[in-house]
Amino acid sequence: MSDSDTRIPTGAKERRDLIILGGGLVGMTLALAAARAGISSHVIDRADPADLVAEGADGRASAVSTASWNLFCNIGLGKRLEPLGCAIDSIAVTDGMKPGRIDFQPKPDEGTLGRMYANRDLRIALFEAAKDEPNIAWHVKTEAVRRDRGPHGVEVELSDGRILTSSLLVAAEGRQSPTRDEAGFSMAKWDYHHRAMVTGLFHSKPHGGTAWEIFYPAGPFALLPLLDDAQGRHRSALVWTVAEKDAKGVIAMSDAMFLNEVAEKMHGVLGDIELSAPRMSYPLRFHHAVNVVDERLAVIGDAAHGMHPIAGQGLNLGLRDVGALVEVLSEGMRLGLEPGDAQLLARYEKWRSLDSVMVMAATDTLTRLFGIPGRVPSAVRRLGMGAVQRLPALKRFFMDEARGMSGKLPELLQG
Template sequence: MNATKPNATKLNEFDLVIVGGGLVGASLACALAESPLRIAMVEAQPFNTEQHPGFDARTVALAAGSQQIFNAMGLWEAIAAQGVTPIRRIHVSDRGHAGSAHLDAAEQGLAAMGYVADIRVLGQVLSRQLEQQANVTLFCPASVKAVQFAPAHAKVVLQHDDALHEITAALVVAADGGNSFIRNDSGIATFTLDYHQSALISNVAVDRPHRNIAYERFTDSGPMALLPTRDEQGNDNTFALVWTLKPEQVEAVQGWDEATFLSQLQQRFGERAGQFTRSSQRHLYPLKFLQTREHVRPRLAVIGNAAHTLHPVAGQGFNLGLRDVAVLSQVLIDALAQNDDPGDLGVLRRYARWRRRDHLQTSLATDALVRVFSNNFLPLAVARNLGLTLLDTLPPLKKQLVRHAMGYVGKLPRLARGLKP
């Protein structure tokens, strides 16, 4: 995607500057496609490269609510056409203990509880949509050097095309990830927690079809997840693996050849998914918890991983960010309809209040899963396995858990209900 000339009265004036063109930032711009807002998007990495956050080799588990949001944005058909794998059942177990639970889409009257999609595919679909939007100007590759907030506007200083540029906007949205420059430069405090764990990411094949079952297995080093996928030939016997490792395990695992890796994986996971037969390249990502103390200030909103970075144990990170997009886009469009300033703190507080419950519940639930299931204290192990067994026998509790996992939390924005924002 190439930068285009701004659709603005003055070339450096916009209504909205989105800093960060990854999945969350790009989704926000796409959600505002039919609005009159003049949008500038600032992204450091060129699109269509492996370095760009929307074009790496990982997969993401899209909750059913996220699928609904993409569908309302008019993007789901293009995403599905490139291949997604529905999750019809989820099996949860605790290594070394008898407790387990099963979540079944059919029992809940659903076609699927979620879908597994390549991040690369999502990035391609979003970038193609942005290319067609007359109200978006892309500054890429570009980096933010400074941001200044005044009562009437915000000014962003960019390094772009080997020169410094100044652009102004009513609102700046920080969607620039866990190490957000905008958040840090603005002095917004965060609560962070190092899990002292790393996530090993790989694609693995097994000797039988996966039957659209996702597996979550808790071990003493942390959770392991297998998400059903399809290989390049369309075979349904592959999984996206997320294996949580302790620091002392990382060096050894990095040195394993494929045969040793598969053997160790089999030992740790068991044979419920079948026999592991091959694996792809492995990638390691350090894990931490991050939550901002503030989500909005005058002329500033912080969304996605810039506002909340979660452990991947429940696969909620991107889904939480996409729900940020659904709410913020609706708040901004409603503000325009009421002739309100989109960067006014009163408007932005509507967004912050709306998102508070989901942020808190999802963050606390994810962190609790990591802590409770990574602890080998015997009474706690007994209690959590009893909890898994009870979950499997209490349909109302299971239904509530499934609804939360699908992203149906509190008051739903229009996009999450299948409507335009």
């Protein structure tokens, strides 16, 4: 770890190009991508990295799109991550396991639809790379207690008294970003009144690299393929959406009762099941910052936009933010501009605004469309799904969206 706790006396100032608040998946990816472009950063995180990567601390998994995988490879993480991810070879989408499903499967020469990674494995790879990177000063178990932005730069005071300076402040603190809120960003937001139940499953049948998205009126039920464990047991990640009014009851269930409910919704597609990870839950809400920049400030990842996990695009949208921001900053710095230049931030905002709105609107529409109960809506949905199944051009569009290969891609996300 490039731990500046031991290098910078209290009250001293060290200037770097960026101060990144939040060293999670998106924040640390930004630091590494920026470092590869010769851009230095302070990364500040209140957590202890050892706690974040402890065995059993986080049972969540993330879908990494083809574009996001390109980003990880382009910043030197490909070899570390290659053996840890499970390829998503196909996606099966169904309305309650009734007839009329869609099967998304790319051609053999097109690669996968993405890869599934345990969040813990992603964190370990990012943290190991960061500790050896001289362009990253990593400040852990501390937080910003003062953030000052002005015409001449940024100054941040940490809870331990140290003072850091930079040209640009980047908020990557997640959904509850205090920096975003302190800056007074306007937000579009609403509550879905649903909760995601997240865990991992062992199952007797192999998943064959297939991700299942099963839609029920109460919410989607996703089974996402993971690599077999060291004992050869088949594994998948589960994201089960339940109505908030039912969530307390589901959380209170014993593991045996929980598994019975899950098995009923799976219709035996993966055989017998048992838990492979801790059960977690979190409320599902939509939020989108109307603007993502201010004076010497850029907001990225979940701090800028949070959506329903229905399409697994949350992390990928944040990584597109990373690619675009690094490209804009590095091009500007080559022209002699500093990272906090208002022209560069305006270009970043313009680039990301349309893409993020389109992805979030599509996700929200899908959530509402499949949440309409009743036989007639179900029949209409299955009719539409059948049409998509029969139209190669339409299937190609949806697959490109899932792989993150549509629209104007930052260079780091290209193959």
